[in-house]
Every structure is written in C-alpha cells, then in structure tokens.
Amino acid sequence: MKKIYLDHAATTPVDKRVLREMQPYFSEKFGNASSLHLFGLEAGEAMEKSREQVAKAINARPEEIIFTSGGTESDNIALQGVAYTNRRKGKHIITTKIEHHAVENTCKFLEKSGFEVSYLDVDKEGFIDLAKLEKKMEDETILVSVMHANNEIGTIEPVKEIGELCRERGIYFHTDAVQSVGKEKIDVQRMNVDLLSASGHKFYGPKGIGFLYVKQGTKICPLMHGGNHEKGLRSGTENVAGIVGMAKALEIAEGERVEEAARERKLAKKLVNGALKMRNSWLNGPAIGKKRLSNNVNLGFDFVEGESMVLMLSDKGIAASTGSACSTKSLEPSHVLRAIGLPHVKCHGSLRFTLGRSTTKKDIDFVLKELPVIVKKLRDISPLRKVLDIGRFEEKGRARA
Ligand SMILES: Cc1ncc(COP(=O)(O)O)c(C=O)c1O
Structure with a gap:
C-alpha cells in the first residue's frame, strides 16, 4: 500500500x-x-x-x-x-x-x-x-x-x-x-x-x-x-x-519557498474543488489563494465524525488529521472551529489535510477517489443523519398537513 x-x-x-x-x-x-x-x-x-x-x-x-x-x-x-x-x-x-x-x-x-x-x-x-x-x-x-x-x-x-x-x-x-x-x-x-x-x-x-x-x-x-x-x-x-x-x-x-508554495497551493485548490463536490461539505478558513497557508485544507462534512474519517483514510494509506496534533485524542471540539462560529455538531465533522514537498497530483487524485466512498459509508451508518433526516421529514409532513 x-x-x-x-x-x-x-x-x-x-x-x-x-x-x-x-x-x-x-x-x-x-x-x-x-x-x-x-x-x-x-x-x-x-x-x-x-x-x-x-x-x-x-x-x-x-x-x-x-x-x-x-x-x-x-x-x-x-x-x-x-x-x-x-x-x-x-x-x-x-x-x-x-x-x-x-x-x-x-x-x-x-x-x-x-x-x-x-x-x-x-x-x-x-x-x-x-x-x-x-x-x-x-x-x-x-x-x-x-x-x-x-x-x-x-x-x-x-x-x-x-x-x-x-x-x-x-x-x-x-x-x-x-x-x-x-x-x-x-x-x-x-x-x-x-x-x-x-x-x-x-x-x-x-x-x-x-x-x-x-x-x-x-x-x-x-x-x-x-x-x-x-x-x-x-x-x-x-x-x-x-x-x-x-x-x-x-x-x-527559504530558497524553495515561493515555488513550493505555488505548487502546494495548486494541489490544495484541486483537493478543495474535488471534495466540495460532495453534498453537505464546506471549507473551514479563508479561500485557497487568499490570506491562508498554501498547504492547508480544512474541510467539514455534515453527519460524519472527523476521527472516523481519519481512521478510515489511514486504512487506505492516507494520513490526515482532525486539527491540532495535540488535541486529536481529546473529544473536545476544536477551540479554533468554535471560535469561527461553527456549531458544536459541525466541529466534529472536520478534516485537515496539510500538503508538503512529497505531495503529488496523483496523491490528491487518490484522496479524491477514496474520500467520497468513506464519507458515504459513514453517513449511511450515522445515527445523527437519521435523527436529522427524520426531523426534516416530520417538518415536511407537518407542512403538507
Ligand atoms: C502554531 C503552533 N505553535 C506551537 C506549536 C508547538 O510546537 P512544538 O511541537 O515544536 O512544541 C505548534 C505545533 O503544532 C503549532 O502548530
């Protein structure tokens, strides 16, 4: 692998x-x-x-x-x-x-x-x-x-x-x-x-x-x-x-900084554009290319636990993170995501990819192939999704009645 x-x-x-x-x-x-x-x-x-x-x-x-x-x-x-x-x-x-x-x-x-x-x-x-x-x-x-x-x-x-x-x-x-x-x-x-x-x-x-x-x-x-x-x-x-x-x-x-940053930014953009094709997903932080580190991609997915995504990606050979390496073992939602106004439940569905010198276009293609499969699998078994879907169904039902 x-x-x-x-x-x-x-x-x-x-x-x-x-x-x-x-x-x-x-x-x-x-x-x-x-x-x-x-x-x-x-x-x-x-x-x-x-x-x-x-x-x-x-x-x-x-x-x-x-x-x-x-x-x-x-x-x-x-x-x-x-x-x-x-x-x-x-x-x-x-x-x-x-x-x-x-x-x-x-x-x-x-x-x-x-x-x-x-x-x-x-x-x-x-x-x-x-x-x-x-x-x-x-x-x-x-x-x-x-x-x-x-x-x-x-x-x-x-x-x-x-x-x-x-x-x-x-x-x-x-x-x-x-x-x-x-x-x-x-x-x-x-x-x-x-x-x-x-x-x-x-x-x-x-x-x-x-x-x-x-x-x-x-x-x-x-x-x-x-x-x-x-x-x-x-x-x-x-x-x-x-x-x-x-x-x-x-x-x-310092010698390679400008060129490498441009290369990583391009790959980050590809990753974000590909990942955001999934429904109920978003990018945390500024848009790629704005005042944002060139290698940072922090995505959010409804009805999915970040930790589960990290473990399932790891099974495929992909190392990602839910955020700060120091807090990955705590169940507390990220204080950074809370500070930017994400509700508690959305904080838990975050996934951070930080690219580097070894990252290639092929790597990003592989992530974009595996990630939607993992997100779908997790959403299919998410109790949260069921609760929220039932909620929506009931609302629609009431509206019709
Ligand atoms: C912004 C920031 N400050 C401080 C630290 C701590 O650095 P170190 O691991 O060298 O103690 C980190 C590590 O992730 C960091 O990202």
Whole structure:
C-alpha cells in the first residue's frame, strides 16, 4: 500500500540534505559548544554559523536568536518571560481565541498567577479585528500575542498592522510563527515583532529544536536557570546537531519557498474543488489563494465524525488529521472551529489535510477517489443523519398537513 502523508502541519520528515549536515555533530564533531578546547570550539563555531543563518533568514541580528527545544518552549519563554519581567508596568495581556495550546495554556497559567488576559474573537475565517484589538489596549497592557498563521485553518493574521499598533503604545508584540516559518516570508523588521517563535520540525528540520527571536532591548527573564547559555535566557547544553540541522532546513525552505508554495497551493485548490463536490461539505478558513497557508485544507462534512474519517483514510494509506496534533485524542471540539462560529455538531465533522514537498497530483487524485466512498459509508451508518433526516421529514409532513 502506498503511504500518502498529508499531515505536514503536525510534523515534517527531516530533509536528506539536512540529515547529511547534522550527522557529523552526533559523532566526530560531538563537542560541548561551551568547552574551551578544540572540540568545543568546533561545535561552538558551527552553532554560531547556524545562528547567523537563522538570523539572516528572518532579517534579525544573530544575537537576537535564542535556540530552544521547539515551539512550545519558545512560546513559554516569550509569554512568561515578558510577563514576569514587566509585571510592575502592568498585568494585562491580549491574545486570541485561536492560538495553539502552547500559547493558550500559558496564558491560562499566567491568569492563575495574577495576570489578566483578554482573548480576542475572530471572524468566520479566523481573522482578528484590528479595531477591537486597539480598543482592548490599555495602560496596563504589557504584551500582545497573536499567531502568524493558524495551525488548523491556515488563516494568516495581519501581524504587521498588529505590530504597528503595539509599537505606537510601547506594548511588546509576540507572534507564534511555528506554522508560517518556511512557508511565508518572515521579516521581523517589516512585521514589527518583538518576539517570534519557530520550531525546526515544521520545516523539514529535526524535532526537539526551535528558536525564539527576541528583539534587542526586550525586557525578558528566563524560565530555567543553569549555566547561562543563550545569553542566560535558555540554560542547558546546546543541541548542536539540532541547531545545525534547523539552520540548514531554514536555508533550504527559504530558497524553495515561493515555488513550493505555488505548487502546494495548486494541489490544495484541486483537493478543495474535488471534495466540495460532495453534498453537505464546506471549507473551514479563508479561500485557497487568499490570506491562508498554501498547504492547508480544512474541510467539514455534515453527519460524519472527523476521527472516523481519519481512521478510515489511514486504512487506505492516507494520513490526515482532525486539527491540532495535540488535541486529536481529546473529544473536545476544536477551540479554533468554535471560535469561527461553527456549531458544536459541525466541529466534529472536520478534516485537515496539510500538503508538503512529497505531495503529488496523483496523491490528491487518490484522496479524491477514496474520500467520497468513506464519507458515504459513514453517513449511511450515522445515527445523527437519521435523527436529522427524520426531523426534516416530520417538518415536511407537518407542512403538507
Ligand atoms: C502554531 C503552533 N505553535 C506551537 C506549536 C508547538 O510546537 P512544538 O511541537 O515544536 O512544541 C505548534 C505545533 O503544532 C503549532 O502548530
């Protein structure tokens, strides 16, 4: 059975060119980057070269890049680090109702520690309203955290404009760019961001490595204390192989970004057009080609459980998802789909395909052949459909009578 991987928002395979670059740093170049001897110097040099590569890719300075273990840690350092350091200035934070759990749950934790958090609504495509954001800003506001691109429905938020509003008021602006790095142009100067989170495994780098951009002069404190690595903001012996791999992955992604995005967008369009031929189906998030990640397709189907579709697709060799990889095992409806106004029952019928470098037209054709069969099978046995159909029948009957 051919395996078709369409869950690139959850993770991506390590690019072979990346793996090749990393390999020496597991064995012959194994030194601790903090050691003074030749082994340490070799590792340290590779790490600093990688820092320069990452900084160049996002138009930052090398000293503004802090290596972390991934997106979750970057988000935590950004939010908690800024909150605790600036608590004397104010205790108000603004975020959105569609953030990844790494931001959402950190905000909930900060609420328990005495901070006040405002969660902005989004419209039916997932966009925040700049006027509403502005209205929420007050003297006590110290931080705004709005994701660059949403991991479930692909919405790309107006970060540049958000950053401008924050700059005018001296409020720190953090963006979770875990899903957009490598897919969208990232320029921290143009985006007006003070802090930006990224994760290597989302752009064909290894897992367990990420970075946080911290604009020079940002008042922030560490969450972990130790040997003062990474300018004291993230102690712990550096993951040199991971760092080298992530920097290489970012360099490759940036070089191939425009062409690859156009290719994936075309395939995404084909998938959506084909899938929406099914009755009682819809696309969640903005239209393909609009302010949406090029590889994201989030579909909804009435009378079907997303989890059942994922399992039946998996039996055919197709890997898809119901949404965020972190919440697939919970029966709670997606907070993102709830926030865009989908009723509870419709949230459960969602299915996310996220395309990637390996995705071909043939793969999409195969999905479009198998998906309608699966949806029909599930609808035929859906108790929900029976209840709703009976309801409709009764309504018609009453109307006739
Ligand atoms: C938007 C977003 N933020 C943060 C994370 C967490 O990143 P990591 O898995 O590197 O901890 C993810 C992972 O899916 C994500 O999609």
